[in-house]
Amino acid sequence: MTLLTATKVRHCFGGLCALADFNLELHQGELMGIIGPNGAGKTTVFNLITGVYRATEGSIRYRGAELVGLTPHQITARRIARTFQNIRLFRDLSVLDNVRIAHYSQTRYSPLEALLHLGRYRREEQRIIDDSRGLLAIFKLEHLAGETARNLPYGSQRRLEIARALAIGPELLLLDEPAAGMNPAEIDQLMELICGIRRQFELTILLIEHQMKLVMGICERIKVLDFGETLAEGSPEVIQNDPWVMEAYLGGGAVG
Amino acid sequence: MTQPGVYWLQQILNALQLGSIYALIALGYSMVYGILTMINFAHGDVFMVGAFICFLAATLLKLPFVLTLLITMTASAGLGVLIERLAYKPLRNAPRVSAIITALGVGLFLENLTLAFYPYPQHVPPLLHNVTWQLGGVALSSLQLIVISLSLTLMLVLDYVVRRTPVGVAMRAISWDKTSVPLMGVPVNLIISITFAIGAGLAGAAGTMYSLAYPVIDPYMGIMVGWKAFIAAVVGGIGTIRGAVIGAFILGGVEIMVVALLPSTYRDLVVFSLLLTLIVIRPHGILGSPRVQKV
Amino acid sequence: MRVALKKHWQRALDARWLVPCLLVGGLVLTFAIAHFGLLNNYVQLVLIYVGINIILATSLNLVNGYMGEFSLAHAGFMAVGAYSSALLSMKVLPVAAHPALFHLAVLAGGLVTALLGLLVALPSFKVRGDYLAIVTLAFLMIVKSALENIDAIGGPRGISGIPRLTTLPWVFCWTVALLWLIRNFVYSCYGRGVLAIREDEIASDLMSVDTRRVKVLAFMLSAFCAGIAGALFAHLLQFISPRVFDVVKTTEILIMVYLGGIASIGGSILGAALYTLLLELLRPSTVAGLLSWLPAVVFDPLNDYFIRHLGVLRMIIMPLALVLVMLFWPRGILGLREFRGFIPRRDRRAHGAARLKGTDTHDAADSHSTRET
Numbered sequence: 001m002t003l004l005t006a007t008k009v010r011h012c013f014g015g016l017c018a019l020a021d022f023n024l025e026l027h028q029g030e031l032m033g034i035i036g037p038n039g040a041g042k043t044t045v046f047n048l049i050t051g052v053y054r055a056t057e058g059s060i061r062y063r064g065a066e067l068v069g070l071t072p073h074q075i076t077a078r079r080i081a082r083t084f085q086n087i088r089l090f091r092d093l094s095v096l097d098n099v100r101i102a103h104y105s106q107t108r109y110s111p112l113e114a115l116l117h118l119g120r121y122r123r124e125e126q127r128i129i130d131d132s133r134g135l136l137a138i139f140k141l142e143h144l145a146g147e148t149a150r151n152l153p154y155g156s157q158r159r160l161e162i163a164r165a166l167a168i169g170p171e172l173l174l175l176d177e178p179a180a181g182m183n184p185a186e187i188d189q190l191m192e193l194i195c196g197i198r199r200q201f202e203l204t205i206l207l208i209e210h211q212m213k214l215v216m217g218i219c220e221r222i223k224v225l226d227f228g229e230t231l232a233e234g235s236p237e238v239i240q241n242d243p244w245v246m247e248a249y250l251g252g253g254a255v256g
Numbered sequence: 257m258t259q260p261g262v263y264w265l266q267q268i269l270n271a272l273q274l275g276s277i278y279a280l281i282a283l284g285y286s287m288v289y290g291i292l293t294m295i296n297f298a299h300g301d302v303f304m305v306g307a308f309i310c311f312l313a314a315t316l317l318k319l320p321f322v323l324t325l326l327i328t329m330t331a332s333a334g335l336g337v338l339i340e341r342l343a344y345k346p347l348r349n350a351p352r353v354s355a356i357i358t359a360l361g362v363g364l365f366l367e368n369l370t371l372a373f374y375p376y377p378q379h380v381p382p383l384l385h386n387v388t389w390q391l392g393g394v395a396l397s398s399l400q401l402i403v404i405s406l407s408l409t410l411m412l413v414l415d416y417v418v419r420r421t422p423v424g425v426a427m428r429a430i431s432w433d434k435t436s437v438p439l440m441g442v443p444v445n446l447i448i449s450i451t452f453a454i455g456a457g458l459a460g461a462a463g464t465m466y467s468l469a470y471p472v473i474d475p476y477m478g479i480m481v482g483w484k485a486f487i488a489a490v491v492g493g494i495g496t497i498r499g500a501v502i503g504a505f506i507l508g509g510v511e512i513m514v515v516a517l518l519p520s521t522y523r524d525l526v527v528f529s530l531l532l533t534l535i536v537i538r539p540h541g542i543l544g545s546p547r548v549q550k551v
Numbered sequence: 552m553r554v555a556l557k558k559h560w561q562r563a564l565d566a567r568w569l570v571p572c573l574l575v576g577g578l579v580l581t582f583a584i585a586h587f588g589l590l591n592n593y594v595q596l597v598l599i600y601v602g603i604n605i606i607l608a609t610s611l612n613l614v615n616g617y618m619g620e621f622s623l624a625h626a627g628f629m630a631v632g633a634y635s636s637a638l639l640s641m642k643v644l645p646v647a648a649h650p651a652l653f654h655l656a657v658l659a660g661g662l663v664t665a666l667l668g669l670l671v672a673l674p675s676f677k678v679r680g681d682y683l684a685i686v687t688l689a690f691l692m693i694v695k696s697a698l699e700n701i702d703a704i705g706g707p708r709g710i711s712g713i714p715r716l717t718t719l720p721w722v723f724c725w726t727v728a729l730l731w732l733i734r735n736f737v738y739s740c741y742g743r744g745v746l747a748i749r750e751d752e753i754a755s756d757l758m759s760v761d762t763r764r765v766k767v768l769a770f771m772l773s774a775f776c777a778g779i780a781g782a783l784f785a786h787l788l789q790f791i792s793p794r795v796f797d798v799v800k801t802t803e804i805l806i807m808v809y810l811g812g813i814a815s816i817g818g819s820i821l822g823a824a825l826y827t828l829l830l831e832l833l834r835p836s837t838v839a840g841l842l843s844w845l846p847a848v849v850f851d852p853l854n855d856y857f858i859r860h861l862g863v864l865r866m867i868i869m870p871l872a873l874v875l876v877m878l879f880w881p882r883g884i885l886g887l888r889e890f891r892g893f894i895p896r897r898d899r900r901a902h903g904a905a906r907l908k909g910t911d912t913h914d915a916a917d918s919h920s921t922r923e924t
Contacts, residue, residue, distance in 0.1 A: 072756040092750060101740075133901065145903075360806065524692050527692075536674050
């Protein structure tokens with residue numbers, strides 16, 4: 001079943017088009033990667049899907065419903081979650097609160113109940129706490145629940161970002177360079193982690209990555225972007241052997 | 257010339273005078289904001305202290321106008337640098353708002369300190385002999401002309417400094433990127449101090465001009481004039497030199513026009529309503545460019 | 552030994568009965584003070600001001616500290632609450648016959664102000680940071696000028712002859728009730744949304760926080776509390792005019808907020824109390840009264856050179872103290888930390904694990920007043 005389709009999406013900043021005639025079809029349960037040199041428009045794809053930017057032309061449909069024109073929180077409430085290329089945690093808040101904030105759209109109590117701490121408030125808050133602590137446990141962060149996010153080491157911050165995204169309860173998870181700044185051993189752990197949560201939460205994942213090891217290792221389908229245009233698309237084997245891709249992106253076979 | 261025409265010409269002159277005083281103060285707000293992204297709320301009070309220094313120079317030392325102006329500008333510049341070094345520099349890496357609150361505190365301190373010495377409004381003696389020419393019904397006062405032309409000269413000098421001199425280039429570089437500019441060997445602390453000196457010096461000049469044009473001064477006069485100048489800077493696009501000047505003249509013009517057309521109690525109502533509309537329509541001011549947040 | 556003592560303290564502060572006990576004790580005490588005249592009228596007046604200022608500081612803290620915006624509109628909200636409640640209690644409600652109706656007037660003042668808060672929240676969707684500061688300043692000025700230009704409510708002369716109905720026990724009740732509301736709001740999904748907006752607005756939108764809704768709620772609650780503070784203020788002063796609610800008043804509240812500490816209810820209480828009490832304590836008559844036991848040889852020169860000038864000096868000392876506080880505690884004395892008793896037990900427990908496992912250095916620094924969020 002198709003989960004997300006983008007048809008003829010085009011996005012321009014002034015005269016410069018970051019993305020031209022972009023098409024994407026993502027099936028339920030799939031793990032797809034987007035690669036391409038810096039400035040190829042990869043993050044723009046994420047920003048368009050999540051509503052940070054509004055596509056100049058074209059349509060993005062999620063489960064048949066149009067996403068273009070919705071605000072980010074409306075889109076997120078439809079169970080599309082993302083992480084950021086440069087970590088964007090709520091740095092001065094506790095690890096637990098970082099995760100709890102992402103429960104916003106699933107919180108079912110009214111402002112009045114919140115003001116009086118009555119009605120559904122107590123039950124919901126307890127549920128959110130249990131849920132959040134459960135997520136932190138999966139990412140081995142539970143013992144740090146009370147720590148301020150900015151004090152975490154880099155790797156933990158990356159994990160916390162994924163935990164926070166999962167708190168939204170997503171069906172589709174967008175990972176923007178999850179392996180950035182990691183060493184090979186850490187990348188191996190990350191690959192395991194991604195596969196693990198994919199199984200556990202029945203996720204569809206779309207990820208942007210430069211680390212070929214990760215992309216070739218776990219992605220089932222890969223899309224290559226350059227200058228806002230799609231160069232190639234296919235399974236890792238096909239991409240690795242596509243001469244056009246090798247020249248434009250992998251620089252003559254220098255797979256790293 | 258017809259009567260209404262003459263009347264409006266007169267009002268335009270008044271607007272230019274008020275606008276140029278606002279502009280001199282607004283420049284200080286804008287420059288400091290440009291370089292530190294900090295609202296220096298003590299700036300209006302530096303202007304007030306400038307007016308009192310001018311008053312002292314004129315009454316105690318009985319100096320001629322040009323010397324008074326120079327002394328006032330120098331002393332105000334010194335005050336600006338002193339405030340920056342003592343109160344703002346230690347907070348450069350603190351949350352932005354702490355610096356703003358510190359600035360409010362410094363402002364209150366200056367106000368109340370002045371109040372301790374001068375509890376009552378003071379009358380500044382005429383610093384210059386005022387000549388009024390009648391030109392077709394328009395009363396051209398030499399004071400007005402001096403205020404306007406001196407202010408314009410100072411603004412042109414500043415514009416030249418910022419655009420053409422190494423100091424100006426360094427200022428613009430720091431406002432562009434605070435992390436890598438020090439690595440290029442630019443003496444950041446010195447440049448920031450110079451910025452404060454220039455801004456405060458201009459505020460001192462504004463204090464002198466104000467004493468020329470409206471010769472009654474009091475310790476609280478900096479509050480309202482300061483806020484208005486700040487608004488002018490925002491309207492023009494805070495952080496830009498030319499924007500501050502444009503905003504100041506617009507503000508002066510609007511104020512004078514409102515007073516000419518409506519009861520004077522409506523002045524603030526109209527000015528601030530206009531401001532509100534403008535900000536909502538153009539949140540980054542007339543010349544300011546929106547800061548795009550990268551995701 | 553010190554550790555044991557600290558543990559002891561912590562247990563006492565953690566106890567379930569502490570806050571209710573304080574509240575009941577405070578209520579009984581304030582009623583007793585007012586009823587039996589335990590303290591003279593001047594001291595009672597100062598305490599009432601402390602209460603009103605606590606409401607003002609905490610509600611401003613919601614927008615400026617928790618949400619991280621810089622609102623200057625607070626005196627304007629206060630003015631609206633003061634005017635609407637004063638008009639209600641003088642023209643509409645038969646307050647003279649039924650003094651209890653006074654609270655209806657106060658509540659109505661707060662509700663009217665909350666609606667205005669909604670109006671101020673609208674520009675905050677589009678405008679942020681320093682530009683929002685200007686928008687709120689413009690709002691304050693517009694309110695003030697509008698009041699000055701409406702002759703039906705006294706124009707620049709204001710309203711006089713408002714019945715004096717604000718008493719110490721009632722201020723205590725209102726303060727507790729409003730602080731409870733603000734605290735409840737802060738520890739809900741909306742309050743966490745407010746914090747998220749301060750940290751990173753775009754990211755919070757992408758984490759499903761409806762930022763517009765959260766902003767509207769925060770502004771409305773903040774305005775509601777400020778309106779009630781204004782209403783209490785009007786029925787204390789018995790005379791209000793637009794000049795009372797100018798930008799200087801806002802500055803005062805700002806100072807209390809940032810002195811006490813941002814994003815902290817305990818901090819706002821501390822800031823408001825410190826500011827109000829210090830200004831009163833530093834009056835020449837108070838200091839002279841406190842030091843009158845000194846021998847004349849010491850007292851007279853002290854009086855001549857220092858105490859008599861305190862009226863002016865205190866206005867210089869206060870801003871200097873503020874600047875010093877900012878230099879040493881850039882986020883205010885209790886910035887980003889909270890008095891444990893204010894944090895819901897559920898929240899404290901949920902954050903608990905960090906305390907069991909080794910983050911001792913971080914913990915010891917702010918042991919009995921940690922909020923960690």
